[in-house]
Amino acid sequence: MSPEQPLEGAGKSLFSLQRRERLMEELRAHGAITVRAIAAKLGVSELTIRRDVNILADEGLVSRVHGGATLPSRLDRSATGARPQQHSYSIGMVVPSLDYYWPQVISGARAEAEEQNLRILVRGSAYDAADNRRQVQALLDTQNIDGLIVAPDLTGEVGQELLRWLNALPIPVVLAERRSPGENPAHRLEWVATDHAFGAGMAVRHLWQEGHRQIGCLTDSSSPTSPHVVRGWRQALAALKIPADGAVHEDSAKLPTGGRAAHFDHVLELCRTTVTTAMLVHSDTQAVAFVQHCVDRGLQVPGDMAIVGYDDEVAYLAEPAISAVRPPKQYVGKVAVQLMAARLAEGRMRPVHRIELNPELILRESSIGGPRVPAAGALQESL
Amino acid sequence: MSPEQPLEGAGKSLFSLQRRERLMEELRAHGAITVRAIAAKLGVSELTIRRDVNILADEGLVSRVHGGATLPSRLDRSATGARPQQHSYSIGMVVPSLDYYWPQVISGARAEAEEQNLRILVRGSAYDAADNRRQVQALLDTQNIDGLIVAPDLTGEVGQELLRWLNALPIPVVLAERRSPGENPAHRLEWVATDHAFGAGMAVRHLWQEGHRQIGCLTDSSSPTSPHVVRGWRQALAALKIPADGAVHEDSAKLPTGGRAAHFDHVLELCRTTVTTAMLVHSDTQAVAFVQHCVDRGLQVPGDMAIVGYDDEVAYLAEPAISAVRPPKQYVGKVAVQLMAARLAEGRMRPVHRIELNPELILRESSIGGPRVPAAGALQESL
DNA sequence: TCCGAAACGATCACACTCGAACAAATGAGA
DNA sequence: TCTCATTTGTTCGAGTGTGATCGTTTCGGA
Numbered sequence: 001m002s003p004e005q006p007l008e009g010a011g012k013s014l015f016s017l018q019r020r021e022r023l024m025e026e027l028r029a030h031g032a033i034t035v036r037a038i039a040a041k042l043g044v045s046e047l048t049i050r051r052d053v054n055i056l057a058d059e060g061l062v063s064r065v066h067g068g069a070t071l072p073s074r075l076d077r078s079a080t081g082a083r084p085q086q087h088s089y090s091i092g093m094v095v096p097s098l099d100y101y102w103p104q105v106i107s108g109a110r111a112e113a114e115e116q117n118l119r120i121l122v123r124g125s126a127y128d129a130a131d132n133r134r135q136v137q138a139l140l141d142t143q144n145i146d147g148l149i150v151a152p153d154l155t156g157e158v159g160q161e162l163l164r165w166l167n168a169l170p171i172p173v174v175l176a177e178r179r180s181p182g183e184n185p186a187h188r189l190e191w192v193a194t195d196h197a198f199g200a201g202m203a204v205r206h207l208w209q210e211g212h213r214q215i216g217c218l219t220d221s222s223s224p225t226s227p228h229v230v231r232g233w234r235q236a237l238a239a240l241k242i243p244a245d246g247a248v249h250e251d252s253a254k255l256p257t258g259g260r261a262a263h264f265d266h267v268l269e270l271c272r273t274t275v276t277t278a279m280l281v282h283s284d285t286q287a288v289a290f291v292q293h294c295v296d297r298g299l300q301v302p303g304d305m306a307i308v309g310y311d312d313e314v315a316y317l318a319e320p321a322i323s324a325v326r327p328p329k330q331y332v333g334k335v336a337v338q339l340m341a342a343r344l345a346e347g348r349m350r351p352v353h354r355i356e357l358n359p360e361l362i363l364r365e366s367s368i369g370g371p372r373v374p375a376a377g378a379l380q381e382s383l
Numbered sequence: 384m385s386p387e388q389p390l391e392g393a394g395k396s397l398f399s400l401q402r403r404e405r406l407m408e409e410l411r412a413h414g415a416i417t418v419r420a421i422a423a424k425l426g427v428s429e430l431t432i433r434r435d436v437n438i439l440a441d442e443g444l445v446s447r448v449h450g451g452a453t454l455p456s457r458l459d460r461s462a463t464g465a466r467p468q469q470h471s472y473s474i475g476m477v478v479p480s481l482d483y484y485w486p487q488v489i490s491g492a493r494a495e496a497e498e499q500n501l502r503i504l505v506r507g508s509a510y511d512a513a514d515n516r517r518q519v520q521a522l523l524d525t526q527n528i529d530g531l532i533v534a535p536d537l538t539g540e541v542g543q544e545l546l547r548w549l550n551a552l553p554i555p556v557v558l559a560e561r562r563s564p565g566e567n568p569a570h571r572l573e574w575v576a577t578d579h580a581f582g583a584g585m586a587v588r589h590l591w592q593e594g595h596r597q598i599g600c601l602t603d604s605s606s607p608t609s610p611h612v613v614r615g616w617r618q619a620l621a622a623l624k625i626p627a628d629g630a631v632h633e634d635s636a637k638l639p640t641g642g643r644a645a646h647f648d649h650v651l652e653l654c655r656t657t658v659t660t661a662m663l664v665h666s667d668t669q670a671v672a673f674v675q676h677c678v679d680r681g682l683q684v685p686g687d688m689a690i691v692g693y694d695d696e697v698a699y700l701a702e703p704a705i706s707a708v709r710p711p712k713q714y715v716g717k718v719a720v721q722l723m724a725a726r727l728a729e730g731r732m733r734p735v736h737r738i739e740l741n742p743e744l745i746l747r748e749s750s751i752g753g754p755r756v757p758a759a760g761a762l763q764e765s766l
Numbered sequence: 767t768c769c770g771a772a773a774c775g776a777t778c779a780c781a782c783t784c785g786a787a788c789a790a791a792t793g794a795g796a
Numbered sequence: 797t798c799t800c801a802t803t804t805g806t807t808c809g810a811g812t813g814t815g816a817t818c819g820t821t822t823c824g825g826a
Contacts, residue, residue, distance in 0.1 A: 328734035351711035
């Protein structure tokens with residue numbers, strides 16, 4: 001009805017805004033305030049406070065009551081009527097790869113976004129923190145983003161700086177498949193991540209139950225997942241009282257071109273000397289190659305060498321098909337969007353959520369049936 | 384602190400909306416209330432409570448009965464008819480206390496259950512694992528439970544056995560404010576818990592920012608929360624490079640009756656010799672008593688001794704009002720029910736979720752404004 | 767079925783709060 | 797400098813929440 005009433009933020013002096021901010025602070029601290037007390041505290045008239053309360057109540061930030069205001073309450077029926085502004089939000093999503101691992105995460109996120117009536121904008125970035133930040137900045141600048149889902153590299157000083165920067169953004173941020181320390185530079189960040197350590201442990205315990213007593217680990221440290229897999233593997237060994245210093249642990253990062261076959265032979269030699277009959281291989285791509293290599297060298301899989309892959313993109317394609325730990329990628333995306341939707345709907349009152357999801361162990365042929373003892377014999381013949 | 388005491392009666396009167404909110408909380412926590420009890424608890428006349436009940440009944444939020452009110456029931460024929468749907472699932476909930484901490488958790492759970500159209504059956508149990516198991520068994524036997532939310536004592540061998548038993552139950556189980564190891568005996572259990580260590584750390588960092596350099600900790604190890612608080616306190620000290628071995632850490636469990644004052648004096652003496660100017664006090668009830676003791680001994684709060692309470696039940700009642708870490712109790716219940724609802728809807732395909740919630744730091748007077756240096760002077764006079 | 771105790775609600779009284787109307791102060795822009 | 801829009805303060809009648817009284821209704825046990 002009032003044609004010249006300015007929209008939010010147009011003509012209000014900083015002073016009144018500060019006062020309202022202060023009012024909200026008091027409200028959060030005490031749960032409720034009286035007009036009289038606040039007026040005295042801030043040194044203004046009660047009427048001014050009442051007007052502030054009315055403004056805040058119109059925005060749904062407080063509930064008006066006779067004599068003061070309280071935090072918004074469902075019992076406040078004036079609020080229930082004026083709340084159908086279910087205005088739909090846009091979420092930006094920046095992931096480090098658009099062809100490996102992340103497509104499924106994105107797919108889960110997209111499905112949930114549709115469900116929640118949210119728009120989602122996906123961008124790929126390089127794995128390094130600097131490019132990640134550029135991509136996020138681009139999204140912030142060009143699109144109208146209400147929230148951000150991101151999976152940056154957080155290692156090193158650059159990563160920590162990025163973490164601080166993300167934490168200070170004016171929009172909510174959810175990390176996917178990344179963890180932030182609860183501590184200070186990241187206390188506002190929420191995340192959802194697969195418990196890779198649990199997944200690795202599950203694989204080790206499965207191999208143990210199949211009768212293996214020496215269980216090795218072959219990883220690719222160029223992946224950010226790798227440290228968690230190694231940690232889970234070590235913890236499981238410790239829990240099963242397998243001495244970790246005698247266990248085979250090799251890494252295939254930074255091999256020279258064509259050096260893979262030689263490295264695999266090296267690994268098999270180590271397995272022979274340590275009587276290792278089972279391997280957990282990170283990245284199922286590598287697991288497929290490793291199984292192929294074993295077969296080529298005349299080893300029976302799983303008879304001479306049982307194998308569980310970590311990750312389940314192509315594991316089923318190998319011959320024999322590879323048992324694999326499958327991270328709940330779809331759910332990582334889905335839960336990330338759920339977190340974001342809830343955050344956007346509920347605002348600051350909602351506590352920070354940090355969610356771990358357990359992966360699943362998919363059993364196929366490469367690990368079923370115990371080791372042939374002595375396994376060392378077959379290994380010896382093959383080399 | 385006796386719960387009968389009308390704490391709010393003395394000058395801390397509630398607004399009508401808060402009163403109704405409180406009433407609903409009591410109702411959800413206990414299932415039913417009497418006008419008389421609530422009137423006494425809130426320090427208002429019975430007539431006022433009756434009027435509140437009428438208002439809530441008009442909105443269909445409660446069912447009126449002679450002498451009090453209950454949660455809305457289908458048998459209540461005054462119900463507005465908007466209740467044609469049957470409950471989809473029934474959830475059992477067993478918590479270790481019905482008067483402390485847990486009522487708010489239950490309230491959050493009930494609110495969410497209503498939202499999700501679930502029935503929820505609450506039982507209290509003793510803190511020990513054996514009784515917990517009995518209560519769960521009773522629910523399983525007599526009711527038709529589709530899921531279970533439970534908060535058992537998991538320490539010791541008995542606790543581990545209980546964990547195995549819960550894990551093997553044929554219905555989904557969600558732990559509230561308890562963590563299960565990801566490992567084998569509990570791989571199916573989901574949980575939601577407050578990150579108390581983070582909360583304690585947040586308090587310590589706040590005190591550090593206010594200028595305190597020796598920050599002590601006063602706990603009550605009879606509470607299962609206590610170890611996490613101590614851990615967070617230690618970690619924060621380490622992160623801030625405060626030597627932990629010189630820090631004051633006292634526990635008030637198992638004091639002789641009337642020994643509290645003597646113990647507080649002992650604590651203050653320790654603070655004096657170690658130049659400790661700030662304390663994190665677990666259980667805000669104890670924090671209130673401690674603040675009172677400091678004031679009685681002539682110490683300025685926060686000038687001579689800054690105090691942050693852990694937990695926020697009565698912290699605001701102290702003089703000066705106490706800054707406190709507030710666990711998101713309502714959300715613990717709410718998220719537990721959300722987990723259960725999603726599990727019941729999606730079945731085994733859904734990965735196991737494990738959720739940590741961050742508490743919030745409510746800043747009040749007892750910790751704002753740095754220490755007066757040298758603080759030792761005032762302490763010395765007081766002893 | 768009856769009876770006593772308790773709970774209930776209509777009414778009034780009181781204290782306090784609310785908001786409209788108007789006035790004064792402040793700041794921005796012509 | 798003036799003017800106009802905005803914000804803040806004052807006054808006062810209307811409105812609201814609460815409690816006390818008291819007659820009526822409801823409950824539960826004999």
